[in-house]
Amino acid sequence: MKKNKWGMIALGLVIFLIMVTFPFWYGKGSKTPPPVLSLDTPVIHEMKEKRCVEDTSFMRANHMKMLNAWRDEAVREGHRQYTAKDGRTYEKSLSGTCIQCHSNREQFCTRCHDYVGAKPTCFNCHVVPGEVNK
Amino acid sequence: MTSNRRDFLKIAGASALTLMTPAVFRPVWAQDITRIPGQSITPAKALTAKRWAMAVDPLKCRDGCVDCIAACHATHNVPDFGNRKDEIKWIWTEPFAAAFSGENHAYYGQSIQNMQLPVLCNHCANPPCVRVCPTKATFKRPDGIVMMDYHRCIGCRLCMAACPYGARSMNYRDPRPFIAKINPDFPTRTKGVVEKCNFCEERLAKGLLPACVLACEQKALVFGDVENPASEIRLALGKRFNLRRRAHLGTAPQVYYIL
Numbered sequence A: 001m002k003k004n005k006w007g008m009i010a011l012g013l014v015i016f017l018i019m020v021t022f023p024f025w026y027g028k029g030s031k032t033p034p035p036v037l038s039l040d041t042p043v044i045h046e047m048k049e050k051r052c053v054e055d056t057s058f059m060r061a062n063h064m065k066m067l068n069a070w071r072d073e074a075v076r077e078g079h080r081q082y083t084a085k086d087g088r089t090y091e092k093s094l095s096g097t098c099i100q101c102h103s104n105r106e107q108f109c110t111r112c113h114d115y116v117g118a119k120p121t122c123f124n125c126h127v128v129p130g131e132v133n134k
Numbered sequence B: 001m002t003s004n005r006r007d008f009l010k011i012a013g014a015s016a017l018t019l020m021t022p023a024v025f026r027p028v029w030a031q032d033i034t035r036i037p038g039q040s041i042t043p044a045k046a047l048t049a050k051r052w053a054m055a056v057d058p059l060k061c062r063d064g065c066v067d068c069i070a071a072c073h074a075t076h077n078v079p080d081f082g083n084r085k086d087e088i089k090w091i092w093t094e095p096f097a098a099a100f101s102g103e104n105h106a107y108y109g110q111s112i113q114n115m116q117l118p119v120l121c122n123h124c125a126n127p128p129c130v131r132v133c134p135t136k137a138t139f140k141r142p143d144g145i146v147m148m149d150y151h152r153c154i155g156c157r158l159c160m161a162a163c164p165y166g167a168r169s170m171n172y173r174d175p176r177p178f179i180a181k182i183n184p185d186f187p188t189r190t191k192g193v194v195e196k197c198n199f200c201e202e203r204l205a206k207g208l209l210p211a212c213v214l215a216c217e218q219k220a221l222v223f224g225d226v227e228n229p230a231s232e233i234r235l236a237l238g239k240r241f242n243l244r245r246r247a248h249l250g251t252a253p254q255v256y257y258i259l
Helices: A002-025 A042-046 A056-077 A094-101 A106-116 B005-025 B067-075 B128-132 B158-162 B211-215 B232-239
Strands: A081-083 A089-091 B052-056 B091-095 B116-120 B138-140 B146-148 B221-225 B242-244 B255-258
Touching: A042 A094, A056 A094, A089 A094, B052 B116, B052 B232, B067 B091, B067 B211, B116 B255, B128 B138, B128 B158, B211 B221, B221 B232, B232 B255
Parallel strands: B052 B255
Antiparallel strands: A081 A089, B052 B221, B091 B116, B138 B146, B242 B255
């Protein structure tokens, strides 16, 4: 009986260890390729020099912080003009600025948000012109 | 090589001419680099005021005219759920007895009893909705506009209870399928968010008057700065007798009815 008890405990510990380490070994070796973001929109095609409001690495790392800041400054303080690092000025507007170029939400925004598991709610209200029910 | 005066002037003249070249011929290297959408060309020519207000002259309204309502609701993606219970209102009409319940009595004739007044958010100077909002989603701007930040609204509806004018509406359902034609320049709302008239602050920022004011062919709506003694609205308010809705409640409403 006593031996049996230790056996059960060991078995329980093994099961526990398997479950705790599950995320570390499950799917090891298999790779999910990072998403390919499409810049294939009419407006971007027409641009001779392809550039965003700020440089790509900054936008990639900080677009969410920038959009949150734009949101608060434009709505609550009425400051609607953004001055970029290079001195150019832009309207702080998701629909008026960002979406004019990045009009392919599915292939640009959603693809990466799905990959990193981010669920922004911007487009519950903000409208991508091409997706409007006319 | 020695140059005489004549040669010197020729070279100087030719050199001066080349300065004009980029302006006249615009070669590739002289063209401005690509401008991207949203990039400002000129600083915004926003309309500004110390205190925005509106004067309504309901006697000018045509019978059954809904131009102001249609213009507003199309501009701001206001949904039509098709029933009174869920109705979303930014600007709408009320009979005299409902708009001015305190001023009504039994001896007014049919013409006054049947009068339909355009009513909207009064953008009170002392707004009860702002006082009760727990998230500061509703706030008063320095220019007097009582504005909503839909991002912060949690749908608690305290503001609806506080507003004595019924100027606020709750989206009990997802409004998007109920919008006839979405205007992509203005966001829609989402389920669980309260909305109301914003005095077209997004149009003022672009230098445009409110949509309802421009839509009114009878010029029954006057919009302007009441703190500016030379403004059209001040002249209208100074000349004719006018009332504000339920002003005795102390909300200091800023929509004036010229009667």
